[in-house]
Amino acid sequence: MPSPWQVQCLLIRMDSLRNEILRVKNKDRPYTETDIVYDSLVSVIESRRDQLIKANALAVAKGTTIDQPLFNHRARDLETIFKVFSYTDRVDSPRIPFEILRSLSWVANQLFDERCYAVVRLEPQYNYTLLSCRREFERHGWSKYWRYADASELAKTAADDAIRAHPPNVLLLGFPSPDAGSTLVHALAAHEFGHEFAFKWQNDIKAVKESLVAEITQSYNDDLQEYLLGLITRREGESRDDVTEKARKYIFAVIDNITTNWLREIFSDLVAARLVGPAFLAAFDRIIIGHGKAGETHPSAALRRSLVRRYLTEILPDVISDPTWTHLFDDTFTPAKPPDEIYKVIEKVFDTTIISALGPILDRVKSPLIRLKAKEFAGLLVAMEDHIDHLATPSVPLVLGDKLPDAEKFWLLMFAAWHYRLSEKFKTLVKICGDNSVKAEEVLGNLLLHALLSLELRARWHDRLRGGVPNVA
Amino acid sequence: MSIIPTKTAADPYAALSWTTSVVSIALDKIDLQVNLSAREQQNLGIDLELAPDEIEAVPELANEAKLFSEASKISASDLFVATAVPADVRESFSTLVAIERDFSGRGSRPNFEKMSNDLNFINSHIETGDIKRLHPDIVADAKRACVELLEHLDNYRHSLAPH
Numbered sequence: 307m308p309s310p311w312q313v314q315c316l317l318i319r320m321d322s323l324r325n326e327i328l329r330v331k332n333k334d335r336p337y338t339e340t341d342i343v344y345d346s347l348v349s350v351i352e353s354r355r356d357q358l359i360k361a362n363a364l365a366v367a368k369g370t371t372i373d374q375p376l377f378n379h380r381a382r383d384l385e386t387i388f389k390v391f392s393y394t395d396r397v398d399s400p401r402i403p404f405e406i407l408r409s410l411s412w413v414a415n416q417l418f419d420e421r422c423y424a425v426v427r428l429e430p431q432y433n434y435t436l437l438s439c440r441r442e443f444e445r446h447g448w449s450k451y452w453r454y455a456d457a458s459e460l461a462k463t464a465a466d467d468a469i470r471a472h473p474p475n476v477l478l479l480g481f482p483s484p485d486a487g488s489t490l491v492h493a494l495a496a497h498e499f500g501h502e503f504a505f506k507w508q509n510d511i512k513a514v515k516e517s518l519v520a521e522i523t524q525s526y527n528d529d530l531q532e533y534l535l536g537l538i539t540r541r542e543g544e545s546r547d548d549v550t551e552k553a554r555k556y557i558f559a560v561i562d563n564i565t566t567n568w569l570r571e572i573f574s575d576l577v578a579a580r581l582v583g584p585a586f587l588a589a590f591d592r593i594i595i596g597h598g599k600a601g602e603t604h605p606s607a608a609l610r611r612s613l614v615r616r617y618l619t620e621i622l623p624d625v626i627s628d629p630t631w632t633h634l635f636d637d638t639f640t641p642a643k644p645p646d647e648i649y650k651v652i653e654k655v656f657d658t659t660i661i662s663a664l665g666p667i668l669d670r671v672k673s674p675l676i677r678l679k680a681k682e683f684a685g686l687l688v689a690m691e692d693h694i695d696h697l698a699t700p701s702v703p704l705v706l707g708d709k710l711p712d713a714e715k716f717w718l719l720m721f722a723a724w725h726y727r728l729s730e731k732f733k734t735l736v737k738i739c740g741d742n743s744v745k746a747e748e749v750l751g752n753l754l755l756h757a758l759l760s761l762e763l764r765a766r767w768h769d770r771l772r773g774g775v776p777n778v779a
Numbered sequence: 780m781s782i783i784p785t786k787t788a789a790d791p792y793a794a795l796s797w798t799t800s801v802v803s804i805a806l807d808k809i810d811l812q813v814n815l816s817a818r819e820q821q822n823l824g825i826d827l828e829l830a831p832d833e834i835e836a837v838p839e840l841a842n843e844a845k846l847f848s849e850a851s852k853i854s855a856s857d858l859f860v861a862t863a864v865p866a867d868v869r870e871s872f873s874t875l876v877a878i879e880r881d882f883s884g885r886g887s888r889p890n891f892e893k894m895s896n897d898l899n900f901i902n903s904h905i906e907t908g909d910i911k912r913l914h915p916d917i918v919a920d921a922k923r924a925c926v927e928l929l930e931h932l933d934n935y936r937h938s939l940a941p942h
Binding site: 551 | 791793794795796797798800801803804807808810811823825853854855858869872926929930932933
């Protein structure tokens with residue numbers, strides 16, 4: 307049982323964390339998009355603090371002390387809150403290309419029909435991440451605390467009242483610091499936005515998961531039985547049948563867990579393939595060098611690449627016939643062996659069934675690369691690359707009011723920039739930059755950045771002209 | 780979400796542990812209401828009225844316990860052969876397996892069926908406003924089950940990898 311002193315220590319730590327969050331919130335920052343995260347975390351801490359005080363008072367009234375597990379959970383909550391708070395760390399690094407934020411927020415608003423603020427942080431790991439803060443709060447059971455504090459500094463205009471009633475989401479994009487200046491790698495945002503689609507269509511995804519789990523467990527029962535024999539360690543007093551039953555249940559839970567996680571990742575990869583085409587593979591190769599072994603949360607990089615390649619072959623045969631992308635489809639690399647029999651079986655089922663199982667759900671994601679006719683698309687790409695050749699923004703050839711929605715042009719620009727990067731034309735740019743390919747990529751990234759900004763501004767202007775009606779239904 | 784695995788993993792049962800804690804506190808309040816006279820309650824100087832979130836949490840946890848109870852009755856053969864295990868029970872099953880792994884050998888799991896029945900019974904008294912007529916043993920049993928469940932969840936480790 308926790309002593310009164312331990313209870314006091316926990317309460318003090320809660321107060322310290324609340325004060326630290328408020329200190330960070332009140333310091334000078336380039337933007338205030340993360341305020342809602344800070345306000346909401348403070349509310350979560352206060353709820354935990356109130357409960358601890360209440361539990362302590364009730365325990366004293368009953369002549370006892372707080373139940374140890376309840377106390378432990380509140381201590382664990384504090385760790386979780388601190389972890390979520392740490393996600394907003396390094397969001398104000400001067401190395402972050404802040405210009406991209408408006409464009410990312412705008413495209414997220416368009417995709418999800420939800421008010422979103424995009425914020426970029428530098429990741430401590432070499433990783434690209436996206437965290438929907440609202441979703442993170444839901445996952446921890448904190449959704450009712452997702453709101454702005456009723457602070458008087460919030461302007462009292464009608465618009466701000468609406469924001470208070472329907473608080474925006476905050477999308478935290480994590481970016482590896484060595485690639486802070488690389489706008490091209492932001493093509494991976496397409497994968498991360500895929501996770502938001504997976505959430506939106508979670509019931510359909512769950513149905514796919516059920517069928518996959520059924521297939522894994524039924525079709526490969528014999529393989530799994532053999533694996534099971536190696537797992538069993540009999541404890542004293544347990545019969546062999548009891549242990550077998552327990553191990554079988556355990557394996558089922560493992561399969562269910564891995565399938566759920568992998569499905570989300572592969573779905574997001576295929577969404578990215580729809581949005582930016584083979585450019586996703588190019589950006590993916592930048593982050594995942596080599597095998598990328600299979601684990602509980604993510605499938606192996608080899609399986610992911612293979613599925614994306616096959617999906618692209620299926621949906622964009624004309625696009626990938628372009629020799630510029632050829633080396634992204636080179637699959638001579640020896641894939642890593644699955645860690646054990648379970649992974650081997652799961653990989654096999656995913657490899658053979660996942661594309662057709664997810665197909666109808668993926669078709670809901672509008673793809674600019676599918677929407678345009680091959681000839682039209684090729685002409686547009688040439689025009690955009692001509693602009694890059696002349697160090698002009700490639701957004702110029704994208705005219706207003708055509709049949710392509712403005713938000714889809716965001717992905718088209720990402721696609722065009724990667725196409726240029728992998729084409730022979732990039733070599734000329736490298737020469738101009740003194741044979742420095744990193745510098746040349748920065749130049750290309752800057753042109754892309756300006757194109758995205760220009761696109762966003764034009765789209766907003768266009769919306770205003772049309773009274774908020776998008777150019778394409 | 781991240782493009783590659785991250786080193787940190789969230790506690791997937793944080794929401795369940797919170798609901799269980801809220802119910803545990805509600806049961807402490809009910810226990811004092813049942814066992815103390817009005818004067819004794821007044822002398823405590825604590826508000827023993829159930830808060831709205833506490834009232835909501837009791838049936839919510841009763842339902843979770845019911846799903847755990849159903850999940851614990853599933854045999855491995857059902858999982859591997861039959862396709863008719865309802866999705867919500869199947870999800871509860873995975874939770875159950877995950878939280879039980881670290882508890883086995885150190886004690887028994889709560890009797891989820893009894894926990895669910897007790898909480899539903901307590902909830903019916905909350906709804907009709909006659910908490911005072913509840914038998915103290917039912918409240919004590921439900922409270923014990925909550926603490927046991929919290930202990931299960933506290934022992935849960937993030938990874939499902941064999942150890």
